[in-house]
Amino acid sequence: xxxxxxxxxxxxxxxxxxxxxxxxxxxxxxxxxxxxxxxxxxxxxxxxxxxxxxxxxxxxxxxxxxxxxxxxxxxxxxxxxxxxxxxxxxxxxxxxxxxxxxxxxxxxxxxxxxxxxxxxxxxxxxxxxxxxxxxxxxxxxxxxxxxxxxxxxxxxxxxxxxxxxxxxxxxxxxxxxxxxxxxxxxxxxxxxxxxxxxxxxxxxxxxxxxxxxxxxxxxxxxxxxxxxxxxxxxxxxxxxxxxxxxxxxxxxxxxxxxxxxxxxxxxxxxxxxxxxxxxxxxxxxxxxxxxxxxxxxxxxxxxxxxxxxxxxxxxxxxxxxxxxxxxxxxxxxxxxxxxxxxxxxxxxxxxxxxxxxxxxxxxxxxxxxxxxxxxxx
Amino acid sequence: xxxxxxxxxxxxxxxxxxxxxxxxxxxxxxxxxxxxxxxxxxxxxxxxxxxxxxxxxxxxxxxxxxxxxxxxxxxxxxxxxxxxxxxxxxxxxxxxxxxxxxxxxxxxxxxxxxxxxxxxxxxxxxxxxxxxxxxxxxxxxxxxxxxxxxxxxxxxxxxxxxxxxxxxxxxxxxxxxxxxxxxxxxxxxxxxxxxxxxxxxxxxxxxxxxxxxxxxxxxxxxxxxxxxxxxxxxxxxxxxxxxxxxxxxxxxxxxxxxxxxxxxxxxxxxxxxxxxxxxxxxxxxxxxxxxxxxxxxxxxxxxxxxxxxxxxx
Numbered sequence: 035x036x037x038x039x040x041x042x043x044x045x046x047x048x049x050x051x052x053x054x055x056x057x058x059x060x061x062x063x064x065x066x067x068x069x070x071x072x073x074x075x076x077x078x079x080x081x082x083x084x085x086x087x088x089x090x091x092x093x094x095x096x097x098x099x100x101x102x103x104x105x106x107x108x109x110x111x112x113x114x115x116x117x118x119x120x121x122x123x124x125x126x127x128x129x130x131x132x133x134x135x136x137x138x139x140x141x142x143x144x145x146x147x148x149x150x151x152x153x154x155x156x157x158x159x160x161x162x163x164x165x166x167x168x169x170x171x172x173x174x175x176x177x178x179x180x181x182x183x184x185x186x187x188x189x190x191x192x193x194x195x196x197x198x199x200x201x202x203x204x205x206x207x208x209x210x211x212x213x214x215x216x217x218x219x220x221x222x223x224x225x226x227x228x229x230x231x232x233x234x235x236x237x238x239x240x241x242x243x244x245x246x247x248x249x250x251x252x253x254x255x256x257x258x259x260x261x262x263x264x265x266x267x268x269x270x271x272x273x274x275x276x277x278x279x280x281x282x283x284x285x286x287x288x289x290x291x292x293x294x295x296x297x298x299x300x301x302x303x304x305x306x307x308x309x310x311x312x313x314x315x316x317x318x319x320x321x322x323x324x325x326x327x328x329x330x331x332x333x334x335x336x337x338x339x340x341x342x343x344x345x346x347x348x349x350x351x352x353x354x355x356x357x358x359x360x361x362x363x364x365x366x367x368x369x370x371x372x373x374x375x376x377x378x379x380x381x382x383x384x385x386x387x388x389x390x391x392x393x394x395x396x397x398x399x400x401x402x403x404x405x406x407x408x409x410x411x
Numbered sequence: 412x413x414x415x416x417x418x419x420x421x422x423x424x425x426x427x428x429x430x431x432x433x434x435x436x437x438x439x440x441x442x443x444x445x446x447x448x449x450x451x452x453x454x455x456x457x458x459x460x461x462x463x464x465x466x467x468x469x470x471x472x473x474x475x476x477x478x479x480x481x482x483x484x485x486x487x488x489x490x491x492x493x494x495x496x497x498x499x500x501x502x503x504x505x506x507x508x509x510x511x512x513x514x515x516x517x518x519x520x521x522x523x524x525x526x527x528x529x530x531x532x533x534x535x536x537x538x539x540x541x542x543x544x545x546x547x548x549x550x551x552x553x554x555x556x557x558x559x560x561x562x563x564x565x566x567x568x569x570x571x572x573x574x575x576x577x578x579x580x581x582x583x584x585x586x587x588x589x590x591x592x593x594x595x596x597x598x599x600x601x602x603x604x605x606x607x608x609x610x611x612x613x614x615x616x617x618x619x620x621x622x623x624x625x626x627x628x629x630x631x632x633x634x635x636x637x638x639x640x641x642x643x644x645x646x647x648x649x650x651x652x653x654x655x656x657x658x659x660x661x662x663x664x665x666x667x668x669x670x671x672x673x674x675x676x677x678x679x680x681x682x683x684x685x686x687x688x689x690x691x692x693x694x695x696x697x698x699x700x701x702x703x704x705x706x707x708x709x710x711x712x713x714x715x716x717x718x719x720x721x722x723x724x
Contacts, residue, residue, distance in 0.1 A: 068520070068528075069524075069528075123504045123508075125508060170699070170703055174702070174707055175706045175707050175709060176699075176702045176703055176706045177648075177706070179444060179504060179641075180641055180644055180645055180648070180702065181699060181702065183638055183641040184638075184645070184696075184698055184699045185695075186638070187637070187638050187692070187695045188692050188699075191688045191691050191692045192688075192692065194688055195686060195688045195689075314634060314637075315634050315635065315637070321508075321512055324505075325512075328505065356534065357531050358527065359520075359524070359527075360519070360520060360523040360524070360527070362519045362520050362523065363520055365512070365515075365516040366513070366517055366520050368512075369509055369513040369516045369517075370513060372505065372508065372509035372512060372513075373491065373506060373509035373513055375505060375509070376495050376496075376501035376502055376505045376506040376509060377495065377501055379500070379501065379502070380500060380501065
């Protein structure tokens with residue numbers, strides 16, 4: 035039992051579960067304050083999400099919708115995670131996601147490119163934005179958090195400006211992908227049949243999962259990944275060992291950016307959403323990615339599950355009784371979860387020291403018993 | 412031209428207040444990324460006070476009540492950062508980011524809950540305070556004077572005097588430079604850092620209410636404060652953590668922000684025919700460029716961002 039508790043992975047899992055439970059509990063308390071009558075029902079609705087529908091076909095279909103939005107979230111989570119492993123906090127996933135939207139939609143709608151070209155363009159756009167933060171960090175010593183935030187806003191306005199060229203005349207939304215260029219839609223390859231004909235379910239979802247596994251392999255099993263992690267743990271030690279720490283920082287930010295950009299393409303090329311060109315705030319996808327990465331214990335495989343969970347409650351928030359509460363209650367819960375993730379290191383330290391103390395006590399008792407026995411003889 | 416000065420001064424006031432808040436927190440050794448969240452919560456506190464104050468109350472009462480509301484909520488929210496980062500030694504970046512998200516989400520939920528409780532059909536995230544807002548404004552000719560400009564100057568004087576002329580300020584800065592040394596001469600580092608974060612809560616809250624009052628219409632809480640908390644951090648870095656320089660930096664950044672509101676008033680700018688989005692981007696682009704040139708020889712407090720552990724050496 036103690037051995038299990040000392041295992042790093044088990045500790046991370048326990049910590050994440052604790053964060054989720056505490057987040058839901060605090061969310062419930064907030065609901066109680068707003069209106070005690072429907073609070074329990076509302077929190078159950080958030081957790082149930084698509085099980086809200088009575089018919090089985092609808093449940094499966096809306097399960098598909100949740101998965102469609104999980105794919106980009108997973109990519110944003112991976113983007114944050116990858117940078118964090120190298121000691122960088124990529125809060126710019128949001129902006130890299132936005133330029134991913136711009137590149138993929140502009141190529142699809144204005145230049146009529148097929149989907150794989152758009153996908154790669156989105157990755158390149160994200161990588162380019164990431165590279166700017168990386169360059170500023172390594173050559174000009176600019177804190178990556180601040181440069182990323184500035185780039186988030188710049189890319190939001192830039193995207194609005196660019197996509198204004200491909201928007202409907204009557205509404206602020208971009209053209210519908212199905213009507214303008216169906217070849218830019220990511221193929222479904224029969225996956226949609228599994229989800230009661232939900233045509234938004236495409237190979238984007240398996241692609242996201244494969245990328246997650248790839249990220250794990252790169253970080254844990256290759257020399258390149260080892261070098262990156264070494265740079266993250268101690269920049270000076272890595273430099274001393276002959277690793278090029280400046281190159282590593284820039285490369286990391288590029289890869290992170292590419293991941294977030296890919297995420298945007300995986301969502302927008304399904305035709306599930308259109309970009310609103312009058313958008314005045316950076317979409318929350320990139321920020322939720324931070325929640326997904328930390329809740330997943332900073333492990334790519336864990337992030338698959340945590341990003342699903344976050345998307346699950348975000349979608350669930352849409353079903354709460356609007357006469358009493360608003361959908362943002364799930365944003366509140368996920369931000370509380372990120373806040374609590376800050377305590378994970380302390381939690382692990384606390385658990386380890388508690389186990390150590392108990393073991394020390396036992397060893398001491400054993401030793402005392404032995405000496406007493408020795409004295410009697 | 413007058414309009415440009417007016418907007419420059421009001422946006423500079425916001426940036427100055429918030430950047431000074433960040434300055435106190437960082438001098439004590441805690442990086443406060445959560446300023447944006449503190450601003451939103453402070454704005455919420457002030458706006459709620461304005462909503463529930465009777466419309467006919469005298470301007471002085473209205474101003475002070477609003478300020479106290481904003482400060483109280485801002486300080487309360489900054490406690491979240493202090494507890495996590497000082498007592499539990501959490502990662503300051505994660506906690507700060509969580510606070511930014513939490514601030515916007517919590518404010519939206521609270522405002523919408525109040526609106527729906529009053530009228531089930533009202534799902535907007537705005538608070539009505541247009542008539543109450545007039546207490547803060549004073550028209551001098553065509554120039555709209557805002558009391559926050561005075562408050563910002565007072566905050567600047569307060570910050571300068573506290574940091575450089577009092578025992579408290581010098582001790583606070585010692586905790587950000589070398590906490591072990593400060594501890595060895597009997598300064599309680601934890602208390603000092605708490606003080607730094609709470610002062611940033613006060614100033615952040617004030618900056619928040621100032622920000623939403625600077626706009627012409629009512630503020631939608633879902634939008635947060637559009638990266639102003641981070642712009643303020645850029646102002647602070649550009650000002651090299653020194654109050655007087657921060658004030659000059661705030662004026663510069665405030666001017667670029669103001670340009671996006673009033674550029675149509677200048678015939679040579681409209682003649683250039685640049686889309687308005689470019690003006691919206693301007694403050695962020697300028698701050699990136701400025702940071703690229705000033706961060707190299709940064710005079711940041713040495714121990715900022717590192718949780719203080721009594722046992723470590």
